[in-house]
Amino acid sequence: MQQLVSGLLRNRKAVIGAVILLLIIVAAFAAPLLSQYSPTARVGRPHQPPSLEHWLGTTRVGRDVFTQLIYGARTSLAVGFGAGLMITLIGTMLGIIAGYKGGVIDEVINFFTNMVLVVPNLPLLLVLAAFIGQASPLVIAVILGLTSWAWGVRVTRAETLSIRQKDFIKSAEMLGEPSWRIMAFEIFPNLISIVGINFIGSVIFAVITEATLEFLGLGDPNTVSWGIMLYNAQNASALSVGAWWDLLSPCIALALLGLSLALINFAIDEIANPRLRTGGRLGRWAALVQAGEGRL
Amino acid sequence: MSFLLRRLAFYLAAFIAAATINFFLPRVMPGDPIQMMFASAGSELSLENLNALKLTFGFIEAPLWQQYLTYLQSVFTGDLGVSIKYFPLPVTELLARALVWTVGLMGLATILSFTCGTLLGALAAWRRGTRLDTIISMSAIFSSSVPAVVISLVMLFIFGYQLGWFPSGYAADPMLDPAFSAQYIGSVIRHGTLPMLTLFIVLVGGFAVTMRNNMINLLGEDYIVMGRAKGLGEGRVMLWYAARNALLPTFSALAIAIGTVLGGSLVTEVVFNYPGLGNVLYQAILARDYPVIQGQLLIMTGAMLVSNFIVDLSYVLLDPRLRKA
Numbered sequence: 001m002q003q004l005v006s007g008l009l010r011n012r013k014a015v016i017g018a019v020i021l022l023l024i025i026v027a028a029f030a031a032p033l034l035s036q037y038s039p040t041a042r043v044g045r046p047h048q049p050p051s052l053e054h055w056l057g058t059t060r061v062g063r064d065v066f067t068q069l070i071y072g073a074r075t076s077l078a079v080g081f082g083a084g085l086m087i088t089l090i091g092t093m094l095g096i097i098a099g100y101k102g103g104v105i106d107e108v109i110n111f112f113t114n115m116v117l118v119v120p121n122l123p124l125l126l127v128l129a130a131f132i133g134q135a136s137p138l139v140i141a142v143i144l145g146l147t148s149w150a151w152g153v154r155v156t157r158a159e160t161l162s163i164r165q166k167d168f169i170k171s172a173e174m175l176g177e178p179s180w181r182i183m184a185f186e187i188f189p190n191l192i193s194i195v196g197i198n199f200i201g202s203v204i205f206a207v208i209t210e211a212t213l214e215f216l217g218l219g220d221p222n223t224v225s226w227g228i229m230l231y232n233a234q235n236a237s238a239l240s241v242g243a244w245w246d247l248l249s250p251c252i253a254l255a256l257l258g259l260s261l262a263l264i265n266f267a268i269d270e271i272a273n274p275r276l277r278t279g280g281r282l283g284r285w286a287a288l289v290q291a292g293e294g295r296l
Numbered sequence: 297m298s299f300l301l302r303r304l305a306f307y308l309a310a311f312i313a314a315a316t317i318n319f320f321l322p323r324v325m326p327g328d329p330i331q332m333m334f335a336s337a338g339s340e341l342s343l344e345n346l347n348a349l350k351l352t353f354g355f356i357e358a359p360l361w362q363q364y365l366t367y368l369q370s371v372f373t374g375d376l377g378v379s380i381k382y383f384p385l386p387v388t389e390l391l392a393r394a395l396v397w398t399v400g401l402m403g404l405a406t407i408l409s410f411t412c413g414t415l416l417g418a419l420a421a422w423r424r425g426t427r428l429d430t431i432i433s434m435s436a437i438f439s440s441s442v443p444a445v446v447i448s449l450v451m452l453f454i455f456g457y458q459l460g461w462f463p464s465g466y467a468a469d470p471m472l473d474p475a476f477s478a479q480y481i482g483s484v485i486r487h488g489t490l491p492m493l494t495l496f497i498v499l500v501g502g503f504a505v506t507m508r509n510n511m512i513n514l515l516g517e518d519y520i521v522m523g524r525a526k527g528l529g530e531g532r533v534m535l536w537y538a539a540r541n542a543l544l545p546t547f548s549a550l551a552i553a554i555g556t557v558l559g560g561s562l563v564t565e566v567v568f569n570y571p572g573l574g575n576v577l578y579q580a581i582l583a584r585d586y587p588v589i590q591g592q593l594l595i596m597t598g599a600m601l602v603s604n605f606i607v608d609l610s611y612v613l614l615d616p617r618l619r620k621a
Contacts, residue, residue, distance in 0.1 A: 118310045118604060122559035123577070123596040124317070130581055130589050131321050208443040212563060215445050217582055230445060234567075239449075239457050248453065251446040262441030266433075 007271035008264075017263030020256055028073035037064040039071040039224045047236075047243040057245035059229075060236035065249050068229055072250070075225035076257060079141045079210045084203035086145030091152020091202075092195050096183050098153065099160025109153065116150035125209065129218040136220045140210050148205065152198045156191055163190050193272035200265040204258055211254055226250040303608050307601040312368070314597040318590045319354060319367045330355050333586040334380065345384070349587070352377040371594065377587035381580065387591040390576060395595070398572035401488060402561045405495035406554075412496075413503025414546060418539040420504065421511035422530075432504060439501025444494075444560045448567035451494045456568075462490040491568040498560045506549045511542035544614060551607035558596050 008014040027034060037043045042062040043054075050057045056065035098109035128143050129135045135143070163169065164187070172182050188195075213219060214227025221228060229250040238246040322333050334349060350356065352375050354367030370376070376387035413436075420432040439447075455461050463486060514520065515538060523533040558573075565574030573592065580588035 114306065115310050115313055118307070118597075118600055119314050119317075120554075120558050120593075120596045120600045122562060123593045124314075126577065126581065127317070127321065127589055127593045130584065130586070131325050204441055208445075211443055212445055212559075215563075216566065216578060230449070234449075239453055244453060247449060251449055254446050255442040258441040258443060259438060262437045266437060 008267055011267040011270060013263045013270075014267030017260040017267065020260035021264070024073050024253075024257055024260070025077065027070045028077055031067070031070040031074065034070055035064065035067040037067045039063065039068045040222075043067075047238075047241065047246065049243075050245050056249045057243070059232060059246050060238070060243070061232075065229075065245055068224055069226070069249055069253055072225045072229055073253065073257075075137050075223060076207050076210065076227075076254075079137045079144075079225075080203040080207035080257075083141040083144040083148075083206035083210075084199055086141070087149050087202040087206070088152060088195060088199040090145070090149040091198060092156050092188070092191070094149065095153040095156025096160050096187055096191070099157040100164055100179065100183050100187060106157075110157070113150045113153045113157075116147070117154070121148065122209070122212070125213060126216065126218065129213055134220040135213065135218055137210065137223055137225060140213055140219065141206065144206050144209055148202065148209075152202070155194055155198060159191055159194055160187055163187055193268060196268050197265055197272075200261050200268070204261045204265075207254070207257055207261075211250075226254055300608060300612065303605060307605060311594075311597055311601060314593055315368060315371045316364075318371075318593060319364055322353075322586070345378075349377055353587070376591035376594065379580075379585055379588050381583040381585040381588070387587050390588060391573065391591055391595050394571060394573045394576040397570060398561055398565070398574065401492055401495065401565070401570065401572060402557050405492050405499060405561070406550075406557050408492075409496045409499035410503050410550060413500040414507045414539075414543065416500070417504040417507025417509075417546075418511055418534065418542070421508045421515065421542075422534045422538070424508075424512055424515075433508065436501035436504040436508070439497055439499075440505060444498045444563045445567065447498055448491075448494050448564045451490060451497070452567055455490055455493075463487050487570075491564050491570050494564050494568070495557070495560055498564070499557060503546070503549070507539075507542060507546050510545050511538055514538055514542050517541075544611075547607055547611060547614065551604045554600050554603040558599065 008018070031039075040063065043064050044058040044062045046058060046060045046062045048054055048058040048062075054064050054066065056069065058064055059068070094109050094113070098106045098113075124147060125143060128147070129140070132139060132143075169182060169186055172186050177186075210219075210225070211227035211230060214223075214225060215230040215234065217231060219225070219228055219231065221231070227250075230247065233243075233247040233250070236243070236246065238244065330350060333353065334346060351366065352370045354363035354365075354370070356363055356366055358366075374388060376391075379385050379387055379390050382390060416432050417436075420429045420436075423429050456463070520533060520537055523537040528537075561572065562574030562577060564570070565572045566578045569575065573595070577589065577592045579585075580592070
């Protein structure tokens, strides 16, 4: 773990990614200090271009875009990290259990995992969200957590299968360690880099998906978030009336957040795989991204 | 053969699972499911039509399992109900019209991005550590971590509005009648270029990263060294020894990516107002047209399963080990 952190500090990609991420986090926490406006208040004339008074202009209803952006970062970060944690937790637990226990338990978990993998994720989420109605960020985070763990299971299961054969597991079994202890204290620490990559990949996925669902009109229009900003800007035909700042600001914010996390993930992978310095486990993460779990 | 049969059985189970979700969702939500699903129909639906819809979705006076079987029966006989917004257009017909556009857009974008991404990934792996590798990897990370919504909107802003190179919506000039004329086909191409380019950018990174990593893992293998030792040209070793073997796992990534492609094309179509499945789904969500939303899940799951099966078939062709089993 310590090795991972010190390795990350020496990796240029990781540092760039971490700095961007940190800036976004700080802006989110310090939102009331950075802006004098309220994100939901009408503080100016509609669709004013960027100026000293309104750094990123105003929306069609005269809200300050910059203020919405930094308050919206809170939502994106909370949903991203909350759902990401849930996805990783479920995926890692099921993956280790399936890989270590084997037999019927493995068959059952594996069957459901494969099934979840072939039902396309976004349409499924859209159906769920459509029945729920106007989904709040919390609801979105929960349904993301409950539906998107499958790739994590597949990855951790495969790795657990190979670790299970190692001598130190055999000796722990001989010593009579209970199986929960073996899974939690012998296997899990060896999966740290995979779990880390899975976690950050899941955060990216959750941030993107929340924004997408909200952009498509399935979110609660009263929340302040980047997805709702996109939704409002699109509904206000921001591009065709020339109010590019209204639409491009959340776009750039989302791109930066996604990019910063992806850089960190790339770096973790380089450190976990010194043989290649590039590649290896990133392939799994890329597949996670591709599994409809990272890119929508 | 038994490999393919097992896959088929699994796909059938997955399709039934998607239908099961459709069946239970309205029933577990608080409130009256019939009210919820058909409320937006208002007075347009006659009692007779409403009853037909209820029957299709299994809302009958019977135990739950009979309702379930009724619903499955409608699904497997191809009856997905009628659209409430475009009443009385059947959902299947509405989706079939849109499917043509989506398949064209998505198919082309997938083939192009898969080919280019795989080649770029192979090149990056072959020259790993060089500046070329860095450029390709960084672009790939960018392409696969920036949301499709964002890429679509930015492309629309730059090429649709700022430069005005491409039209900003529709699949063809609405003034033209669909026909096999040069004018109409030209219009289709002009309207389709920007969404396709967008989808290409969205997809190409994922393929490149997967290929690059598969191939880097293979480069240490003995047969690569052997190929070089025999004095074969760089290009030949790269393409016929390394890339060819690294392609197999990339193919299974392609199967999974189909779901991604569906999601990506969904968003891209909405942004470019392209009349494919994504746009139909978007309109259905806005109107809370539940039969269409549910039908969409089934069609997209079906599409995903079919493309997975095609990949399975090609796997059997590519990997001789599977043919024996």
